[in-house]
Amino acid sequence: MIGASGQVGTELTAELRARYGTEKVIATDITPNPNLREKGPFFILDVLNRAQLYEIVTAHNVKVIYHLAAVLSASGEKKPKFAWKLNMEGLLNVLDVAKDHKLDKVFWPSSIAVFGPTTPRNNTPQDSVMDPNTVYGISKLAGERWCQWYFDNHGVDVRSLRYPGLIGYKSLPGGGTTDYAVEIFYKSLEEHKYTCFLKPDSYLPMMYMPDAIRATLELMDAPAEQVKIRSSYNLGGISFSPKEIAAEIQKHQPDFKIEYKPDFRQAIADSWPKSIDDSRAMQDWNWKNQYGLKEMVADMLTQIGKKVKPVS
Numbered sequence: 001m002i003g004a005s006g007q008v009g010t011e012l013t014a015e016l017r018a019r020y021g022t023e024k025v026i027a028t029d030i031t032p033n034p035n036l037r038e039k040g041p042f043f044i045l046d047v048l049n050r051a052q053l054y055e056i057v058t059a060h061n062v063k064v065i066y067h068l069a070a071v072l073s074a075s076g077e078k079k080p081k082f083a084w085k086l087n088m089e090g091l092l093n094v095l096d097v098a099k100d101h102k103l104d105k106v107f108w109p110s111s112i113a114v115f116g117p118t119t120p121r122n123n124t125p126q127d128s129v130m131d132p133n134t135v136y137g138i139s140k141l142a143g144e145r146w147c148q149w150y151f152d153n154h155g156v157d158v159r160s161l162r163y164p165g166l167i168g169y170k171s172l173p174g175g176g177t178t179d180y181a182v183e184i185f186y187k188s189l190e191e192h193k194y195t196c197f198l199k200p201d202s203y204l205p206m207m208y209m210p211d212a213i214r215a216t217l218e219l220m221d222a223p224a225e226q227v228k229i230r231s232s233y234n235l236g237g238i239s240f241s242p243k244e245i246a247a248e249i250q251k252h253q254p255d256f257k258i259e260y261k262p263d264f265r266q267a268i269a270d271s272w273p274k275s276i277d278d279s280r281a282m283q284d285w286n287w288k289n290q291y292g293l294k295e296m297v298a299d300m301l302t303q304i305g306k307k308v309k310p311v312s
């Protein structure tokens with residue numbers, strides 16, 4: 001697991017360790033994670049350090065890599081050259097080691113950020129206009145093409161999902177445009193109010209983390225011949241706006257207040273789809289999203305409520 005300390009990595013590592021045994025899953029990240037380290041093998045790894053990546057793969061006879069390390073959309077706009085370097089060279093290092101060591105499989109996430117302002121925004125099809133205008137989106141689109149290329153030319157069994165905004169309570173997102181949909185829960189429980197950096201009607205595709213983890217594992221479990229798309233699969237979940245999620249939270253917390261101060265992230269949100277057509281994932285490997293807005297909000301409030309205290 002590369003990027004094991006991040007929002008998805010934390011949850012995916014725990015899930016894979018529960019499934020295959022703690023010792024079988026090597027967690028790596030540039031940031032130490034006491035939780036993962038205490039619970040099983042953990043190494044500090046910068047995916048840009050090619051030699052070290054090869055060393056870990058050889059020393060531990062690694063068969064499958066989940067490569068999650070990336071700079072997300074909002075952070076990427078502030079450090080464009082670094083985002084490009086990490087997101088691209090990191091992926092190429094992983095694809096190379098997979099080719100050279102004949103790994104069984106690679107998972108690498110793409111994103112709804114591969115779409116852009118002239119993409120149809122409602123129910124965005126798998127194959128559509130792709131004109132991303134963030135460095136993150138450009139790197140994910142280029143990454144998709146590299147995945148396809150390594151599959152076609154070197155037989156690397158690489159699998160990918162275009163994750164929507166991911167919402168979970170076990171770990172925090174960092175540097176994304178969809179992060180508001182996690183922050184809002186902490187603020188609602190701690191302060192009963194939240195200032196949102198997007199406008200009230202900004203619809204975006206989102207997904208609750210248990211669905212995203214399940215989608216990842218189901219794609220990785222699917223027989224190779226069922227994985228017909230080797231760039232990246234559209235993955236839809238729940239589509240909602242800040243106004244709608246706030247209204248759902250208010251059903252549980254009538255005194256919760258939201259105000260809106262859109263910043264530079266609004267332009268990014270405006271360039272992305274509002275909802276996603278994931279019928280290819282449904283057809284090819286039986287994908288089905290489970291959590292709706294209502295179930296997700298109720299569960300998030302319960303779970304985060306156990307760990308935060310109201311600030312009075």
Ligand code: SER
Binds near residue numbers: 074113177
């Ligand atoms: N959650 C990501 C972001 O906002 C989208 O893939 O950058």
